[in-house]
Amino acid sequence: MASTSPAASRLSARPRAQRVLPESRFDRRLAKILLHATNEFYEKGYEGASMRDLSRSSGMSLAGLYYYFESKEKLLYLIQKHTFQTIVERLRARLQEVSDPEQRIRVFILNHLEYFLANQKAMKVLSHEDDVLKNSFGSEIATLKREYYRICLELLDQFQQAKGLEFSSRIAVLSLFGMMNWIYTWHHPRVDADAKELARQMGDIFLRGIHAAKKGKAAKKKTAVPN
Amino acid sequence: MASTSPAASRLSARPRAQRVLPESRFDRRLAKILLHATNEFYEKGYEGASMRDLSRSSGMSLAGLYYYFESKEKLLYLIQKHTFQTIVERLRARLQEVSDPEQRIRVFILNHLEYFLANQKAMKVLSHEDDVLKNSFGSEIATLKREYYRICLELLDQFQQAKGLEFSSRIAVLSLFGMMNWIYTWHHPRVDADAKELARQMGDIFLRGIHAAKKGKAAKKKTAVPN
DNA sequence: CCACAGTTCGAACGTTCGTTCTAATACTAC
């Protein structure tokens, strides 16, 4: 595991940056590879895409790739980590400008869908290859995921409290994530609405859906289903 | 491709059934293998699970497995086809007993979630390995899927018409499927509600969500989101 | 007993997998 490859000490360490540019040549090259890798994983899945596929699509020799990272797993890890960090970072910035509980949920939905559709391939790789990373890679991604989940949960709890509602915020959050994340299975940019419109429609469904659950309604046995 | 293996002519043809029992020994054995395969695909994914994994978990030699089916792909195909057919068949039976448009949607949701939770592993394999089958296998599964989708779409259209509502039923169906299918990523039988309760909650969210979109409301620009 | 289909398996097939070794090239500084 102790690595002596050039890739090991890069990226976060960035030894002796000869220019003060935000990105070294190494970083830019790696980013390009990550983009090609995202494409391959998107189309064939992580297990289904081989390093040789990746070599072909990125126009670099098989061995040459390993100068930039130490394993296929690390590649997936870098893709997922960068995607998650970016979407959370953007969300945080947007949430700072809005204080109304309902609008904050709408901001969450819009941010998620906008990023999802603008980076559909990376987001599919993030959603679909959810539990393939193990050990430290896996737990680090899981932490980011939990953090994102928690933000949404708190938005819902605040909304619930402000409006005097009573519903299971866990089920609500997970239903919302399901609605939103599922789009990678069906959205075609040419025929389906854009992010803003989708966010409005899903926001309507979701918000009206949870809005009706007034407190003290004792939600049990409202409408019985036959059989 | 023209197969001479024993498995080729079986199952649907079932030559010379020596007992009139519903299932021959061959069919029962194959069904057992499919069950173990479902488990493996559930845990490691289709590409990630090897035939040797399957051999170990089912307690049969690698070569012995091929007496019952001709390829790994066929195995996935059989699992997905059986799962899809069963859930559609059960749905049809249940829908015959209910005529109220809203209740019919609730029946759809309940049927889906009950089957999903009772057969969580098979349903994950169905949802997660959605586009790995190619050619005739793939298109046959795609047809079943489209059929199931269409049933739900019609339920929504009927509901919409009966209540005088106006919303995109495509987005609504796909949002609903997202909510429901996403559960394979989070549901833990020990901590989460059962199917009936989940169906009630998701049904509430979804139905109230789409119910508010009254006709002629000109749903444009209802609430603007900053940025 | 034999014949024979139904069933199982050890061993191997050829291919592809992720990864590494080593040497060759490109680039920059002197």
Next chain:
DNA sequence: GTAGTATTAGAACGAACGTTCGAACTGTGG
């Protein structure tokens, strides 16, 4: 030019992949 570091690639590694082959079992009917 030379020195030295950054970058690339050909060839090969051992392991694992899906699949097949022929021989060996098993159990029943003659």
